[in-house]
Amino acid sequence: MQKYHATATTPAPPAVVWRLLLDARSWPAWSTVDSLVPERSSGLDRNGRDPVGAVRAFRTGRTVTGERITGLTEEKQLTYQDAFNWVLRDYRAVIDLSLAPGGGTIITWHGTYTARWGLRWMMRRVMSQTMQRMADGLAEYAAGQPLSSKDL
Numbered sequence: 001m002q003k004y005h006a007t008a009t010t011p012a013p014p015a016v017v018w019r020l021l022l023d024a025r026s027w028p029a030w031s032t033v034d035s036l037v038p039e040r041s042s043g044l045d046r047n048g049r050d051p052v053g054a055v056r057a058f059r060t061g062r063t064v065t066g067e068r069i070t071g072l073t074e075e076k077q078l079t080y081q082d083a084f085n086w087v088l089r090d091y092r093a094v095i096d097l098s099l100a101p102g103g104g105t106i107i108t109w110h111g112t113y114t115a116r117w118g119l120r121w122m123m124r125r126v127m128s129q130t131m132q133r134m135a136d137g138l139a140e141y142a143a144g145q146p147l148s149s150k151d152l
Contacts, residue, residue, distance in 0.1 A: 001113070002127070010140070014104060015075055024036050024136075030142075031137050033060050041055055078094075079092070079095075086116070091111060091114075093109065
């Protein structure tokens, strides 16, 4: 079993970061994925609050992978696992949000997986770098989002 751990901090409050995490349609704007693939996804919420059980399919280049939301703790934690992924098996990820000292949000994104034989050595580096870029992208994008009355 391999693992990764990524951390980023944003001045945005947890409510803003949470809103972006729940809305699969926002991921291409801030993450390393190119697009959401609605026809391969299921259970998406049209208001951008994807529930536990939703499968979100994302395209990166020519590859489409799917992730099933397995847990939600409002503005604190989102967990997911692979629904379909040709490179990884037993993929489980946790995104924790906590208040940063002085305001803002600390994003901690960590996970475990088993890479396909022959790709294990490469995936350790790829996953660490990719997931750090995901956390950094989320932090940066969240910082530029307008606050709504719900975010305060």
